Amino acid sequence: MAYNVQVADGGYLGWKLLERTLDSQKQVFSKSAEIQRSRDYFVENISKVEAAEDLVGNYKLLSVALRAFGLDDDINNKYFIRKVLEADPDDESSLINKLPDKRYEQLNAAFKLWSAPAPEGTTTTVDSKAISDMYVTRSFEKNIGERHQEIEISLNAQRELKTLAEVDLxxxxxxxxxxxxxxxxxxxxxxxxxxxxxxxxxxxxxxxxxxxxxxxxxxxxxxxxxxxxxxxxxxxxxxxxxxxxxxxxxxxxxxxxxxxxxxxx
Known part of the structure; x- marks a missing residue:
């Protein structure tokens, strides 16, 4: 049985409870069989991806990749995600520079699949540990969000606003x-x-x-x-x-x- 993160009845009191137990609950959650299987599969197989079509064509890899960036809802939008991955970030007119939601830009940057496929025998360097760690974090938040979306949204904001505050913009x-x-x-x-x-x-x-x-x-x-x-x-x-x-x-x-x-x- 999957571990359900405890946040009482949600709301502000649930948020304060989670603050006190966050580290211990996340540790237990990360050890659940489903999370470990998905994470291990991603780490072991992402090096085989040489082009955007390889990633969108593998449901297990794609589901981890999208969740890591909070884009679960796009799991069936394979054509769109492929175009996002293939968009050249250095081209101001490309799709990735027109989308207001910067999570797509982060996805594009993480996998670096906009260039031609790597020569045979070589692979594109992807930080599989960082992405799989984010997958665990987002899955933890998603588990809460299935019952108390306001706490999932707050956890996301706690992370994203701190990051945005430190960006040079x-x-x-x-x-x-x-x-x-x-x-x-x-x-x-x-x-x-x-x-x-x-x-x-x-x-x-x-x-x-x-x-x-x-x-x-x-x-x-x-x-x-x-x-x-x-x-x-x-x-x-x-x-x-x-x-x-x-x-x-x-x-x-x-x-x-x-x-x-x-x-x-």
Whole structure:
């Protein structure tokens, strides 16, 4: 039986429980048979991949690769993923430089399959350990997300925002990356109580509004502040508590509707 990560009833209290038990639970989870089999298969066989078609044609390898970068939903989009892998990152007009979600760029960079196939007898160097480690991390988060998506999203943000804070880019570029990332934008939209209609606004307006609200909440709109764990925890606390309040309100409305229907019956 697969190990289910314990986060109580989710929400902010579940998040605090996970903080105290993260290392021990992740260690147990990483030793589960399914995770070990997938990880070992990837490490042993990724060196045989010489072209993008080799990777997308092997379901076991592709599933590990996509999960490592949080792209599980693309497992059946093989043509698209092949084009992502084959796109030349040095060509400004290529697909990889047009996609707002930078996870595809990271996938492209990790496998380096945009060039011609390597000569026979040689292989493209892939950091199989780093990718398989990320597979375990994302699988751990996915296990939680099947029951409490808000904690999976928070774990992703904890990692990705720290990384983004340390990248040498302009603040505007960093904000565009956040808006282009579905998991990250959910954190900011949730923390500020923004409705689903917010995503329909022009991109520049979304960036401007998120920066303004972040400055009011955090005292600064700079993404670099999230290299400070205390600042990041403050943002995630707002997201988790607002998310839980919204879920409670939704359940309350659902219960009221059931009561009305029962009375009518």
């Amino acid at each position: 302009s603040q505007k570029s960093k904000w565009y990356q956040i808006v282009g990332s579905k998991p990250l934008r959910k954190v900011f939209e949730g923390a500020f109580g923004l409705s689903s209609h917010f995503a329909n606004l022009p991109i520049d307006r979304q960036v401007s509004e998120l920066r303004s609200r972040t400055e009011r909440l955090m005292g600064s709109s700079d993404i670099d502040q999230f290299s400070d764990s205390a600042k990041l925890d403050h943002l995630l606390k707002y997201y988790l508590i607002r998310n839980q309040a919204a879920q409670s309100a939704s359940m309350s409305r659902y219960s009221s509707a059931l009561a009305i229907l029962s009375n009518r019956g």
